[in-house]
Amino acid sequence: MSIKYDLSAIDILDIFNNIPKKSDTNKKLELLEKKYNIVLPDIYKQFMCSSNEMLSTADVWNFNDECPFYFLYDWINISINETLKENKKIDDDSEYFPFANSPVSKWNDFVDDYMLIGSDYAAGIAYFGIKRTDLNKENPPVYMYHEMKGITKWVLMYNYLSDYFLVVVCDAISGECYHTAQEVLIEYDWNYEIHDTGLKEILNKHGIELNNLKKLSSIYKTSENDWISCCYDSEEKILFIFQNKEDNLKIYMIWK
Numbered sequence: 001m002s003i004k005y006d007l008s009a010i011d012i013l014d015i016f017n018n019i020p021k022k023s024d025t026n027k028k029l030e031l032l033e034k035k036y037n038i039v040l041p042d043i044y045k046q047f048m049c050s051s052n053e054m055l056s057t058a059d060v061w062n063f064n065d066e067c068p069f070y071f072l073y074d075w076i077n078i079s080i081n082e083t084l085k086e087n088k089k090i091d092d093d094s095e096y097f098p099f100a101n102s103p104v105s106k107w108n109d110f111v112d113d114y115m116l117i118g119s120d121y122a123a124g125i126a127y128f129g130i131k132r133t134d135l136n137k138e139n140p141p142v143y144m145y146h147e148m149k150g151i152t153k154w155v156l157m158y159n160y161l162s163d164y165f166l167v168v169v170c171d172a173i174s175g176e177c178y179h180t181a182q183e184v185l186i187e188y189d190w191n192y193e194i195h196d197t198g199l200k201e202i203l204n205k206h207g208i209e210l211n212n213l214k215k216l217s218s219i220y221k222t223s224e225n226d227w228i229s230c231c232y233d234s235e236e237k238i239l240f241i242f243q244n245k246e247d248n249l250k251i252y253m254i255w256k
Helices: 009-015 027-038 042-050 071-087 104-107 161-174 180-187 201-205
Strands: 112-121 124-131 142-146 155-158 193-196 229-235 238-245 248-255
Touching: 009 042, 009 161, 009 229, 027 042, 027 229, 027 248, 042 161, 071 112, 112 142, 112 161, 112 180, 142 161, 155 161, 161 180, 161 229, 161 248, 180 193
Parallel strands: none
Antiparallel strands: 112 124, 124 142, 142 155, 193 248, 229 238, 238 248
């Protein structure tokens, strides 16, 4: 048996090659780079070009035309202007007060600028981003900000962008918060099964070793021991998603 454990998010999306991808992604990437005078990491561009409608409700932004900003400093500037329009002033206790009273060139004294790449709406809004100064890295880290913590309180979420993308795809397929991915897979004639019993038999049948899995912390974890992972049986062409939550393991099997 041939089990592949080192799957990337792009590898998984490429498995579902009968699901249409957006045709204008490359153009939007070029416009984004030109607008902000940046060079995006290749892994970011490759993932965006591989994305399909399975991820339309996932924790990664897929160039929603309604999004008015892609960088944190843009967001702060918009928020300041909207507050001034409504209230004519920024209150001293507002998190935007130091920004409103400083030139943009000094804003990095309060917080780094981040390219915003995704968001999650469970238990309040959280945003995921890459530091603008890290965009020149091949596989930069991903940080998170939660609205309850304050706009300057960004914390490291994943050491590598590739890990963030892999978690996003696995979370989407497992349907932790939305069933969009499952519905799309079934629409395009993929078989989809969820198993929470008979797991040992499944592992033995396909020769899967849990110790060989790359276990990553799920965005939706409820305990420190929660993890999500995946592997692929290249002979039988079956994708396996593993979700361990509160020490209860589920196996998702997807095949054509």
